[in-house]
Amino acid sequence: MKSLADLAKLREDALKKVNIRGERKGKRVVVGMATCGIAAGARPVLNALVEEVSKRNLLDVEIAQTGCIGVCRLEPIVEVYDENNEKVTYVHVTPEMAKKIIVDHIVNGQVVAEYLIQE
Amino acid sequence: MELYRSHVLICGGTGCSSSGSLTFEDKFAAAMEKHDLNKEVKLVKTGCFGLCEAGPIVVVYPEGSFYSRVEDKDIERIVDEHLLKGRIVKDLLHASSIDEDQTKSINDVEFFAKQERVALKNCGIINPEKIEEYVAFDGYKALGQALTEMTREEVIEVVKASGLRGRGGGGFPTGLKWTFAYNAESDKKYVACNADEGDPGAFMDRSVLEGDPHVIIEAMAIAAYAIGADEGYVYIRAEYPIAVERLEIAIEQAKEMGLLGEDIFGTGFNFDLKIKLGAGAFVCGEETALIASIEGERGMPRPRPPFPANKGIFGQPTVLNNVETYANIPQIILKGAEWFANIGTERSKGTKVFALGGKINNTGLVEVPMGMTLREVIYDIGGGIPNGKAFKAVQTGGPSGGCITADYLDTEIDYDNLIELGSMMGSGGMIVMDEDNCMVDVARFFLDFTVDESCGKCTPCREGTKRMLEMLDKICEGKGTMADIDALESLAYTIKDASLCGLGQTAPNPVLSTLQYFRDEYIAHVEDKTCPAGVCKDLLAITITDKCIGCTMCKTVCPVNCISGEKKGQHIIDQDACIKCEACISKCPVKCIVKK
Numbered sequence: 001m002k003s004l005a006d007l008a009k010l011r012e013d014a015l016k017k018v019n020i021r022g023e024r025k026g027k028r029v030v031v032g033m034a035t036c037g038i039a040a041g042a043r044p045v046l047n048a049l050v051e052e053v054s055k056r057n058l059l060d061v062e063i064a065q066t067g068c069i070g071v072c073r074l075e076p077i078v079e080v081y082d083e084n085n086e087k088v089t090y091v092h093v094t095p096e097m098a099k100k101i102i103v104d105h106i107v108n109g110q111v112v113a114e115y116l117i118q119e
Numbered sequence: 120m121e122l123y124r125s126h127v128l129i130c131g132g133t134g135c136s137s138s139g140s141l142t143f144e145d146k147f148a149a150a151m152e153k154h155d156l157n158k159e160v161k162l163v164k165t166g167c168f169g170l171c172e173a174g175p176i177v178v179v180y181p182e183g184s185f186y187s188r189v190e191d192k193d194i195e196r197i198v199d200e201h202l203l204k205g206r207i208v209k210d211l212l213h214a215s216s217i218d219e220d221q222t223k224s225i226n227d228v229e230f231f232a233k234q235e236r237v238a239l240k241n242c243g244i245i246n247p248e249k250i251e252e253y254v255a256f257d258g259y260k261a262l263g264q265a266l267t268e269m270t271r272e273e274v275i276e277v278v279k280a281s282g283l284r285g286r287g288g289g290g291f292p293t294g295l296k297w298t299f300a301y302n303a304e305s306d307k308k309y310v311a312c313n314a315d316e317g318d319p320g321a322f323m324d325r326s327v328l329e330g331d332p333h334v335i336i337e338a339m340a341i342a343a344y345a346i347g348a349d350e351g352y353v354y355i356r357a358e359y360p361i362a363v364e365r366l367e368i369a370i371e372q373a374k375e376m377g378l379l380g381e382d383i384f385g386t387g388f389n390f391d392l393k394i395k396l397g398a399g400a401f402v403c404g405e406e407t408a409l410i411a412s413i414e415g416e417r418g419m420p421r422p423r424p425p426f427p428a429n430k431g432i433f434g435q436p437t438v439l440n441n442v443e444t445y446a447n448i449p450q451i452i453l454k455g456a457e458w459f460a461n462i463g464t465e466r467s468k469g470t471k472v473f474a475l476g477g478k479i480n481n482t483g484l485v486e487v488p489m490g491m492t493l494r495e496v497i498y499d500i501g502g503g504i505p506n507g508k509a510f511k512a513v514q515t516g517g518p519s520g521g522c523i524t525a526d527y528l529d530t531e532i533d534y535d536n537l538i539e540l541g542s543m544m545g546s547g548g549m550i551v552m553d554e555d556n557c558m559v560d561v562a563r564f565f566l567d568f569t570v571d572e573s574c575g576k577c578t579p580c581r582e583g584t585k586r587m588l589e590m591l592d593k594i595c596e597g598k599g600t601m602a603d604i605d606a607l608e609s610l611a612y613t614i615k616d617a618s619l620c621g622l623g624q625t626a627p628n629p630v631l632s633t634l635q636y637f638r639d640e641y642i643a644h645v646e647d648k649t650c651p652a653g654v655c656k657d658l659l660a661i662t663i664t665d666k667c668i669g670c671t672m673c674k675t676v677c678p679v680n681c682i683s684g685e686k687k688g689q690h691i692i693d694q695d696a697c698i699k700c701e702a703c704i705s706k707c708p709v710k711c712i713v714k715k
Contacts, residue, residue, distance in 0.1 A: 047159065
């Protein structure tokens with residue numbers, strides 16, 4: 001470590017690995033990971049979300065899991081809570097859809113209407 | 120690039136380790152292997168979280184789920200339910216993190232929410248054996264800033280302006296100490312860290328060293344730069360093996376990264392750090408005795424002046440500061456003096472770490488801003504007295520401090536307020552006592568300790584404390600007189616005035632303080648030959664009341680055969696032969712044996 005720049009680079013890389021700990025502000029993305037969710041394929045969705053957030057260096061997003069949300073036939077379900085705890089529910093999510101949710105909703109603030117529950 | 124969706128933090132502090140937490144990492148990994156979770160969930164061994172009473176502690180992020188009293192058999196459930204299925208295991212959570220079925224993050228439970236963690240910022244969050252994690256949370260940024268953007272004078276100015284005072288007990292303004300060392304002329308100077316932490320019941324410094332050893336390295340490097348030193352010593356007590364090991368690893372890693380050694384950050388500044396182990400002497404926590412010990416001499420204090428800032432290790436100017444004092448330095452550099460000065464009271468800035476012990480529900484380590492009241496710390500954070508007992512006193516400052524009674528619970532904690540009450544801040548030990556503690560016995564306990572630890576160099580301490588202990592023993596055995604109490608008091612003042620170092624000067628404090636607030640207990644021991652709290656064995660009689668059913672169990676279990684009685688008849692204890700072991704009390708099925 002010869003310079004402050006080296007230290008700053010190490011800090012940046014290391015922070016990505018640890019910043020899941022401690023308090024969080026920003027949006028919260030919750031993935032249904034009960035038996036219904038896992039059976040429907042929620043694990044790859046969860047991993048895709050984590051990967052996308054990491055790729056884009058988003059530091060204020062929390063990705064959590066939850067149990068059965070209740071509408072098992074619509075799993076995998078991904079809920080996005082904003083800073084005011086307003087919730088948006090995405091259903092039948094696939095890893096590709098997960099990536100779009102991150103880009104459109106988390107980064108650009110636009111809800112992806114076609115992924116919501118359709119009446 | 121590792122992508123973990125969850126971090127499982129396992130406490131590796133001494134408290135939790137001694138309850139088995141060091142094996143958890145492997146056990147979690149094995150359980151996670153079954154579900155192939157090892158690539159998604161990261162296991163991290165951290166330092167002490169602080170709520171030691173609840174250990175072993177495991178915290179799962181991102182939820183902040185606070186699992187307490189975790190045992191081997193719980194690991195599989197946490198993995199299967201929480202890590203795999205996202206269902207927090209509520210019956211394993213700490214009670215304070217459940218509120219009517221809603222679970223709270225560990226950061227929101229009352230114990231932690233009321234604290235302000237500055238010195239303990241990284242404890243319980245990072246893996247102390249990974250320098251990268253220290254760096255992630257701004258580690259070594261302050262050192263870089265100091266070396267490349269600040270002059271030595273500016274560094275000292277910031278520390279001075281912050282108002283930081285020594286956290287080892289003396290409360291001496293840190294910036295001033297650094298100024299003296301800076302001004303002393305010499306081509307060789309030292310910085311040193313007092314990690315001896317001898318007070319019984321104190322473990323603040325241990326937790327910082329076990330949980331965040333790099334903060335000490337960084338702070339000492341900053342101090343060395345400021346005063347013009349190139350070598351440092353950490354004097355750490357040998358009774359802290361985990362802390363020693365983690366510090367050794369940290370120093371090794373810092374050296375590998377060029378953060379210790381020569382030409383740090385390419386600025387030409389050299390700094391090397393060595394560890395010197397203590398050897399079990401409380402007196403070596405006194406600065407001049409500590410320095411003597413580093414020099415290879417017997418740990419005995421020297422008269423001051425000259426002070427270590429002018430003549431310290433090997434006669435050279437030395438800055439010797441406590442672990443907790445150092446732990447505040449990097450953040451003061453990064454966030455500025457004003458930030459620090461805005462926390463705390465007028466004359467005591469910043470926060471203080473306290474080790475809560477004794478009769479209190481949440482035993483552990485807390486860090487609060489100066490100015491918080493004793494009541495808030497003991498009841499709001501500490502959870503109050505267990506078993507519904509009444510608060511009697513809180514002892515602050517260890518064997519150098521005094522007792523504070525219920526009347527003063529609303530005192531704002533700061534250096535000067537505690538001294539006014541006849542106690543002192545000390546290094547931060549806070550031992551809570553309830554109605555079952557005998558205050559004369561408490562004074563005797565502390566004096567017993569100081570008598571053992573007196574180095575013997577000066578007569579007032581060597582002879583005086585021993586005489587005080589003898590008087591206290593006499594009183595607790597029921598052989599004391601009122602004249603003894605007067606002699607005790609007057610001797611106490613003499614020892615305070617005439618001792619060479621802080622050990623002797625403060626050893627009488629527990630006695631004087633208990634005499635001040637609990638004189639009635641001393642008088643009861645002497646005039647009535649009773650111990651109101653029921654502690655001093657020689658003043659207690661164990662008697663069998665007339666509720667005795669004659670089952671003969673007490674007679675059977677008595678080790679000295681001093682109980683007489685026939686089956687179905689009243690049993691009687693021979694008071695002269697009774698050794699007060701209380702075996703009969705525990706055995707009696709109808710609880711008819713009392714101790715008064």
